[in-house]
Amino acid sequence: MNKTELVNSVREKANLSLKNFEEALKAVLSTITQTLAKGDKIQLLGFGAFETKERGARKGRNPQNGAEIKISAKRVVVFKPSNALKSRVK
Incomplete structure (x- = not known):
């Protein structure tokens, strides 16, 4: 949708x-x-919660050539569904 x-x-x-x-x-x-x-944080009862989390810097690989690259730290948005939403989706 x-x-x-x-x-x-x-x-x-x-x-x-x-x-x-x-x-x-x-x-x-x-x-x-x-x-x-x-x-x-945003919490919607019966639906879930949106919040941000810090993702630390890490090493990764370029899938085209396998070269190691540095992935910088950043803040990401995460969604945690409520138990009610989980049970309705099952």
Whole structure:
């Protein structure tokens, strides 16, 4: 499902206009992005949690020629699904 399909599906279920829902979705995604950029965690009960974690520097290999490369440390976004979501997906 892409963003357009998601917008249309949720919009129909919530009985909202396309313009209103697109603005609301942009606001939600913007808030999530800003919160994660600050290093804070977002917890949605019954769904899961988004947070950032530090990934340390490590060595890797170039798959084309096998040469060793250095992969720098970075902060990554992780999602941990709730038990309720896990059980519904099973």
